[in-house]
Amino acid sequence: MTRVIKGRFTLLTAVLTAALTGITIVFFAVPQAGAVETGTWYKLISRHSGLALDVLDIDTEPGAELIQWHDTGTHNQQFRFIDAGNGYHRIQARHSGHVIEVFEWNPDNGAIIAQWTDRNGANQQWRVQEDDGHATLVNRFSGKALDVWEHSTAPGDRISQYDPTGAWNQQWRLVPVSGDGGGGCGSGSPEATVTGSSGAYTASNRGSTVYSGGDYRAAIQAAVDSTGNGERTSVMASGSIGANTIAIPSGRVFEGCGTIDVGNRSGRGAIESLNTSNVSIPYLRLTGSPYFGMRFYGNSNLHLGVINLDLSGGHGLRFERDHPGSTNVTIDYVHVSGTDNHGVETWNIDGLEIGAVIARDVAYAGLLLNNTRNAHIGLVDGDDVAAGTGYATFRTANTAGRLSDGSYGTNIYVDQVVSRGGGRGVFCVSQSGGVRIGHVDLAGNGNNAILIENCYNYTIASGTVDGGGEVRVAARDEFPNTRDVWITLEVNNTSVRESPCGDNINWTLSGNASVNVC
Numbered sequence: 001m002t003r004v005i006k007g008r009f010t011l012l013t014a015v016l017t018a019a020l021t022g023i024t025i026v027f028f029a030v031p032q033a034g035a036v037e038t039g040t041w042y043k044l045i046s047r048h049s050g051l052a053l054d055v056l057d058i059d060t061e062p063g064a065e066l067i068q069w070h071d072t073g074t075h076n077q078q079f080r081f082i083d084a085g086n087g088y089h090r091i092q093a094r095h096s097g098h099v100i101e102v103f104e105w106n107p108d109n110g111a112i113i114a115q116w117t118d119r120n121g122a123n124q125q126w127r128v129q130e131d132d133g134h135a136t137l138v139n140r141f142s143g144k145a146l147d148v149w150e151h152s153t154a155p156g157d158r159i160s161q162y163d164p165t166g167a168w169n170q171q172w173r174l175v176p177v178s179g180d181g182g183g184g185c186g187s188g189s190p191e192a193t194v195t196g197s198s199g200a201y202t203a204s205n206r207g208s209t210v211y212s213g214g215d216y217r218a219a220i221q222a223a224v225d226s227t228g229n230g231e232r233t234s235v236m237a238s239g240s241i242g243a244n245t246i247a248i249p250s251g252r253v254f255e256g257c258g259t260i261d262v263g264n265r266s267g268r269g270a271i272e273s274l275n276t277s278n279v280s281i282p283y284l285r286l287t288g289s290p291y292f293g294m295r296f297y298g299n300s301n302l303h304l305g306v307i308n309l310d311l312s313g314g315h316g317l318r319f320e321r322d323h324p325g326s327t328n329v330t331i332d333y334v335h336v337s338g339t340d341n342h343g344v345e346t347w348n349i350d351g352l353e354i355g356a357v358i359a360r361d362v363a364y365a366g367l368l369l370n371n372t373r374n375a376h377i378g379l380v381d382g383d384d385v386a387a388g389t390g391y392a393t394f395r396t397a398n399t400a401g402r403l404s405d406g407s408y409g410t411n412i413y414v415d416q417v418v419s420r421g422g423g424r425g426v427f428c429v430s431q432s433g434g435v436r437i438g439h440v441d442l443a444g445n446g447n448n449a450i451l452i453e454n455c456y457n458y459t460i461a462s463g464t465v466d467g468g469g470e471v472r473v474a475a476r477d478e479f480p481n482t483r484d485v486w487i488t489l490e491v492n493n494t495s496v497r498e499s500p501c502g503d504n505i506n507w508t509l510s511g512n513a514s515v516n517v518c
Contacts, residue, residue, distance in 0.1 A: 036081040036128055036135075041094055041177040043077055047134050048169035048416075049153040050333065050356035050379050052077045055115055060096040063103070066113040066159040068148055070306060071333070073185070078177050081128070082118075088125035088140050090118060099124045102161055107142045110149070113159045134171035138164060145170040153358070153381050153418060168416075185257035185283040186234040192223040194235040201237055217241035220260075227252055229278075235260070240288070241270065248273040248281065256284035263288055264314060269295025275324065277301055289313030293336075297348075298324035304331040315341035316362070319349055321370065327351045337361050343385070346372045347398075354378065365391040366419075369412065370398040373434070377414045386423030387446060393419035394437075395427040396455075401434030408433040408457040408484075415439065417463075424448045424469070428455040431479050436461065440489070444468045449494060450487075454479035459486040464511075467493040471513070473502050 036042070044053035051068035055076040071077065075095035082090040082099070090099040098115035101124040106112065118124065125140035137146040144161035148169040152158075164170065186193070192205045194216075201219035203211035203226070211222035216239035223233045229251035238258035243265040248254050254271075262270035270290045273279045275298035282305035286293045293309045296302065297320040309316045316336040319326055325348030336343035337360040344357050345368045352375035359366030359382040366382040368391070369375065382393030394417045401412045414437045419425035425442035426449070428435065433456035440463030442449045448469040452458050454476055465471055471491055475482045483503035491513035498505055501518035509515060 036089065036174065037176075038081055038083055038089075041078045041080050043071060043175040043177060044079060045071070045173040045175055046148050046169065047171040047173060048148055048151060048167070051148075051153075051155055053079065053159065053172070055093050055096065058095060059115075060098075062098060062114075062116045064096075064098075064115050065103075066100060066115070067156055068152070068159060069155050070308075070335070073187075084120060084125045084140075088127050090120065090124050091126055091137070092118065100126075102139050102142050102144075105141065107144075109144065109160075109162045111142070111144075111161050113146065113161060132171075134173055136164060136166075136170050137172065146172070153379075185255050186236050190234040190253075190255070191231040192227050192233040194219050194223050194233070194237050196237045198239055201239065217244045217246065220246050224248060224252060224254060245269060246271050248276070248279050250276040251278045253280045253282065254284075255282055256286075259285050259287055261288045262286055262290045262293065264291045266291055269293065269318070272296070273302065274298060279303070281305065281307070284308065285310065287311065291315065292318050294318070295320065296326065299326040300328055302326065302329045304329075304334070306332060307334045307336075309334065309336040309339075309343075311336070311338040313338065313340045315339060315345070316343045317345070318342070319346045321347040323348075325349060325371075329353070331355065331357075334358065335360075336366075339363055342366075342368050342391070344368070346370060348372070350374055352376070356381065359383070359385045359393065362386070364389055365395045366393040368395045368397065369400040369432075370396075371402075372396075372400045373403060373411050375412045377412075379416050379418070380414065381418040382422060382425075383420045384422045385419065387421070389423050390427075390447070392424035392427035392451075393417060393422065393445075394425070395429070396432040396435055397428075397430045398432065399430070400432035401457075402431065403434065410434050410436050410457060410459070412436070413438075416441070419443075419445055419449075422446060424451055425465075426450045426460070428452045428458055430454060431456070433457045433484075435459065437463075439463045440465070442466070442468070448472055449491075452482060452485055452487075455482055455485070456480075457484045460489060461486075462488055463490070465489055465491045465494060465513075470495040470497055472496070473498045473505055473517075475500055475502065 052071040054069035058076040078094040103112040103114040122141040126137045129136045145164040147162040149160040199214045203219040203223035205226040232253040234255045240261040243263035269292035277300040280303040285308040294317040335358045340363045342364040343359040343362040349372040354377040356379040357367040366385045380394040412435045425445040436459040443466040445468035450471045453474045486506045488508040490511040492511040495514045498517040
């Protein structure tokens with residue numbers, strides 16, 4: 001099934017009302033899950049995966065199953081809570097009017113969760129148990145919790161029930177849907193649109209044609225250039241822009257609702273916004289092999305929503321090094337695959353919020369922070385990232401986390417890093433630090449599962465390492481020695497080593513690893 005990937009607000013990110021309304025851009029923090037309001041439609045975002053609860057294939061028939069999927073902004077991912085009495089609620093899907101239930105009254109762990117005609121049965125009633133800004137949904141009939149099965153982070157995987165564990169795959173952030181719930185990309189009344197297909201594109205602004213012809217890139221740029229501050233361009237058509245660039249000026253909202261295929265323009269990005277303010281790109285899907293898929297510098301109040309970079313080479317998303325820095329950057333979700341360089345790379349950002357970076361088959365780093373500070377990242381998830389290189393699923397380098405006064409107070413917070421195979425899982429190098437990772441889940445990483453080298457004030461608060469390369473704290477002579485490190489891990493089937501000895505290195509280890517620390 002082909003899905004249109006649309007707006008997503010996950011973990012600790014920002015919500016963009018402009019993308020749905022066409023009015024002035026307003027950012028506000030995602031609210032914590034409070035007492036559910038029966039008149040409110042919600043998106044349910046998994047704390048574990050960052051994906052949304054979804055009725056498979058937008059099916060309106062009873063028996064359609066529940067999965068997790070990229071946040072599309074569509075009604076099959078919107079639910080409201082109907083009071084069932086005694087502290088329970090029925091959870092109704094907006095697109096179908098059905099409620100979600102434990103299918104066929106199955107009491108077992110692993111039972112199917114589906115939608116069905118509202119009978120107010122006990123298998124259709126859920127208790128909302130809230131903690132730490134998230135909700136656990138416990139079924140009245142089975143006593144089991146709504147669960148992302150087997151801790152999957154993959155779109156399309158099933159939702160089930162399991163004994164309540166308190167784990168993140170049973171926790172959901174309830175995100176109220178603003179306005180009418182939004183039809184997603186291109187909904188409402190964008191000021192400018194690009195429609196058509198190969199060889200025949202039309203760019204319009206408020207019903208007036210600003211371009212007509214066979215040049216897809218020219219149509220897109222004409223549409224963008226026809227808009228003013230706070231106005232929206234929705235590219236509904238798909239096509240190829242070749243080895244060219246689309247430039248997004250200040251104050252614009254740009255939605256790539258179709259698929260934009262791109263080529264390699266040396267040193268440039270297929271999509272660029274340079275020295276701008278108040279730009280939003282809520283939805284975008286790129287294919288092809290660009291030099292940079294997206295390129296930025298000198299930005300303030302930049303918002304990137306759901307960004308899918310399904311590439312066959314090149315570099316995914318980059319904030320440039322030798323140019324002005326950026327402030328107040330919000331990225332909801334990036335899925336990047338197939339690059340022969342980095343997935344997402346930042347330089348010179350002060351103030352960064354990222355919901356999730358999902359990296360697949362990426363040659364270098366999945367997420368690389370260079371000289372970036374005051375950041376909060378929800379999830380970094382890499383599979384076959386950085387194989388055979390010195391990079392990692394998550395890497396900080398080049399004074400990332402060093403504050404303006406030269407200190408390394410904690411200012412880069414990462415909720416979770418997941419890494420499978422490829423090269424390193426987590427890598428800190430070249431006088432970076434000020435990092436706290438809440439949880440890691442690393443398995444089969446090459447080179448090092450974790451390497452902390454010439455870094456300062458670095459914490460890994462919990463997690464597991466299974467097999468692959470060693471966990472190591474190290475240092476090179478050209479920088480001051482590694483210091484102030486706290487690592488709490490279960491490590492199995494690999495080794496842990498500290499060499500040379502750092503300063504104030506603190507280990508709390510379990511598992512069967514061979515350990516050689518100072």
